[in-house]
Amino acid sequence: MLASLNARALVLSLVLLAVFLGLWEAASPKQNLSGELTEYELLMGGAEPKAAVPPPSAVIGKAWEELSNPFYDAGPNDKGIGIQIGYSLYRVLTGYFLAAALAIPIGFLIGMSPLMYKALDPFIQVLRPISPLAWMPLALFVIQDSQASAIFVIFICSIWPMLINTAFGVAGVRKDWVNVARTHELGAFKTAWIVILPAAAPTILTGMRISIGIAWLVIVAAEMLVGGTGIGYYVWNEWNNLDLTSVVFSILMIGLVGMLLDTAFAYCARLVQYQE
Amino acid sequence: MSTPFLSVQNLTKRFQAPKGGESLTVFENVNLGIEKGEFVCIIGHSGCGKSTILNILAGLDEPSDGAVIMNGKEVSGPSLDRGIVFQNYSLLPWLSALKNVTFAVQARYKSWSKKQVHDHSMKYLELVGLAGGAELRKPSQLSGGMRQRVSIARAFAIQPELLLLDEPFGALDALTRGSIQDELIRIWSGSDQTVFMITHDVDEAILLADRILLMTNGPYARVAESVQVEIERPRERANIIHHPDYYDIRNHLVEFLAKRSRELAGKQDGDTQAAPKIVRFGANAGAEISSETGGKPDARKRAVNNAD
Ligand SMILES: Nc1ncnc2c1ncn2[C@@H]1O[C@H](COP(=O)(O)OP(=O)(O)OP(=O)(O)O)[C@@H](O)[C@H]1O
Ligand SMILES: [Mg+2]
Numbered sequence: 003m004l005a006s007l008n009a010r011a012l013v014l015s016l017v018l019l020a021v022f023l024g025l026w027e028a029a030s031p032k033q034n035l036s037g038e039l040t041e042y043e044l045l046m047g048g049a050e051p052k053a054a055v056p057p058p059s060a061v062i063g064k065a066w067e068e069l070s071n072p073f074y075d076a077g078p079n080d081k082g083i084g085i086q087i088g089y090s091l092y093r094v095l096t097g098y099f100l101a102a103a104l105a106i107p108i109g110f111l112i113g114m115s116p117l118m119y120k121a122l123d124p125f126i127q128v129l130r131p132i133s134p135l136a137w138m139p140l141a142l143f144v145i146q147d148s149q150a151s152a153i154f155v156i157f158i159c160s161i162w163p164m165l166i167n168t169a170f171g172v173a174g175v176r177k178d179w180v181n182v183a184r185t186h187e188l189g190a191f192k193t194a195w196i197v198i199l200p201a202a203a204p205t206i207l208t209g210m211r212i213s214i215g216i217a218w219l220v221i222v223a224a225e226m227l228v229g230g231t232g233i234g235y236y237v238w239n240e241w242n243n244l245d246l247t248s249v250v251f252s253i254l255m256i257g258l259v260g261m262l263l264d265t266a267f268a269y270c271a272r273l274v275q276y277q278e
Numbered sequence: 279m280s281t282p283f284l285s286v287q288n289l290t291k292r293f294q295a296p297k298g299g300e301s302l303t304v305f306e307n308v309n310l311g312i313e314k315g316e317f318v319c320i321i322g323h324s325g326c327g328k329s330t331i332l333n334i335l336a337g338l339d340e341p342s343d344g345a346v347i348m349n350g351k352e353v354s355g356p357s358l359d360r361g362i363v364f365q366n367y368s369l370l371p372w373l374s375a376l377k378n379v380t381f382a383v384q385a386r387y388k389s390w391s392k393k394q395v396h397d398h399s400m401k402y403l404e405l406v407g408l409a410g411g412a413e414l415r416k417p418s419q420l421s422g423g424m425r426q427r428v429s430i431a432r433a434f435a436i437q438p439e440l441l442l443l444d445e446p447f448g449a450l451d452a453l454t455r456g457s458i459q460d461e462l463i464r465i466w467s468g469s470d471q472t473v474f475m476i477t478h479d480v481d482e483a484i485l486l487a488d489r490i491l492l493m494t495n496g497p498y499a500r501v502a503e504s505v506q507v508e509i510e511r512p513r514e515r516a517n518i519i520h521h522p523d524y525y526d527i528r529n530h531l532v533e534f535l536a537k538r539s540r541e542l543a544g545k546q547d548g549d550t551q552a553a554p555k556i557v558r559f560g561a562n563a564g565a566e567i568s569s570e571t572g573g574k575p576d577a578r579k580r581a582v583n584n585a586d
Contacts, residue, residue, distance in 0.1 A: 178368040181338050185356040186385040186436075196381055200372040276372035277418035 030057035097156025109168025134159030148228035160213035167209025171202030203274035282311035290343035322493030361438030495543040
């Protein structure tokens with residue numbers, strides 16, 4: 003029953019995809035493709051006045067071309083999609099793990115201590131709703147480096163869900179389990195390691211998953227601002243070139259990488275999940 | 279009079295009602311003493327405060343008033359000298375049954391090697407009939423009775439001076455219950471452990487205990503009586519019912535639960551510091567005396583209760 007449900011869902015997904023692509027293809031204005039363009043039109047930028055959204059066939063062609071050679075590097079404005087995504091991932095993961103290294107221990111502290119919770123709560127409540135991009139000018143001024151500023155923006159946006167979820171998870175560990183640790187005279191470190199961390203791990207992982215999602219959302223915008231490299235810069239650059247086929251292609255790549263990141267974290271979350 | 283091994287003095291527990299309502303006094307001025315090596319059961323209706331007393335003895339909960347003194351020292355927090363089988367098992371759900379025991383054994387015997395810890399843990403899991411694969415499963419994959427047995431194995435394996443058991447056999451079928459009761463008696467009689475056990479089963483209490491404490495209904499519950507069980511050991515499940523004292527004791531307990539637990543309930547006035555009234559049967563019958571601590575355990579012949 004379950005298998006057949008999955009199979010039917012897959013069929014339905016494929017049908018929906020086909021219908022969507024078909025409609026998109028049909029709705030795209032037929033452009034004169036290269037062969038029929040005059041020398042003059044080519045010089046004027048081809049079909050530029052009708053810079054319309056490209057049909058899916060063009061996007062697929064573009065994808066084939068880009069993905070068959072993802073790592074080429076032909077100067078600052080012409081790098082393969084693999085290299086661009088690599089830069090973005092590097093920034094996201096660096097900022098993200100720096101944030102985790104800070105957020106999880108502090109979240110632990112806040113969760114364990116009602117005093118710390120109350121004392122730090124106002125700061126968290128004020129800092130959390132700030133759009134990560136609002137930090138950008140300050141970061142650029144203080145750090146004086148656009149690379150590091152982008153990483154800082156990722157850091158600042160991924161810290162809050164991890165911090166809050168860790169504190170919440172740690173504070174919510176069942177008293178019975180803490181009592182087990184107490185009756186066995188486990189020290190603070192062992193209690194944290196044997197009882198609190200595994201008990202709170204699913205909640206912490208949920209926070210980490212939310213954070214990586216946000217970080218991937220933010221990196222695109224951050225790279226549009228700082229420029230140079232990365233998938234966000236690539237989108238913006240292709241827009242400036244009015245190469246909408248590349249824009250659509252990179253939008254799809256952003257979605258795909260985001261999905262892979264989320265899947266990886268969902269898998270980790272399953273590893274630490276336990277059933278009461 | 280020398281102070282007993284475990285001495286409970288004027289113990290009172292109140293729970294603050296939410297939003298400044300009237301606080302709930304679960305019990306007030308509970309006094310009792312337990313000698314080293316004694317096996318004591320406590321019986322009372324649901325909600326009278328048995329688990330609350332046990333948690334205070336364990337050091338997990340603080341009394342509102344009064345004190346618990348063990349080995350001449352006031353109990354001020356939990357300790358490995360007091361092993362507990364919790365009413366709700368309290369196993370760590372992310373660890374296998376075996377790991378739930380080994381972490382405790384490791385905590386108790388810090389110098390032991392991994393293998394020693396493993397073997398010792400397995401010995402106790404086998405003792406409660408959990409081996410051959412079941413020990414590798416997580417608590418959520420075990421039945422209620424199996425979880426309870428893991429929890430028993432964990433408490434036994436750390437070999438504490440005082441075993442605190444909160445309805446340890448509640449979820450077990452008669453056969454398993456019988457064999458684990460026998461193991462409990464065997465472990466207890468082969469050591470100088472003291473046992474404090476909560477149960478709802480009067481037959482179990484008579485079979486196991488040197489002394490049965492009877493608790494009145496709450497609120498303002500108290501330990502009203504202390505019934506001596508002077509049936510010689512080893513006690514056999516099949517024969518004990520033929521002992522001349524057996525039905526006297528049993529009727530006394532049942533009658534207490536049915537009637538007097540209610541009649542004696544409620545706020546006491548006057549003699550609030552009283553220790554439980556000591557009740558004896560058989561040769562010592564009629565010797566209903568009141569003394570500060572419980573009765574001295576007689577020179578017991580400790581031995582294994584024969585099963586079946
Ligand atoms: N944390 C708490 N806050 C308020 N009241 C509590 C709390 N814990 C227990 N009580 C109350 O204390 C009383 C005694 O509870 P306890 O768990 O000790 O009962 P018990 O004798 O062990 O019952 P049972 O046989 O059902 O296990 C109950 O009336 C209960 O409602
Ligand atoms: Mg209870």
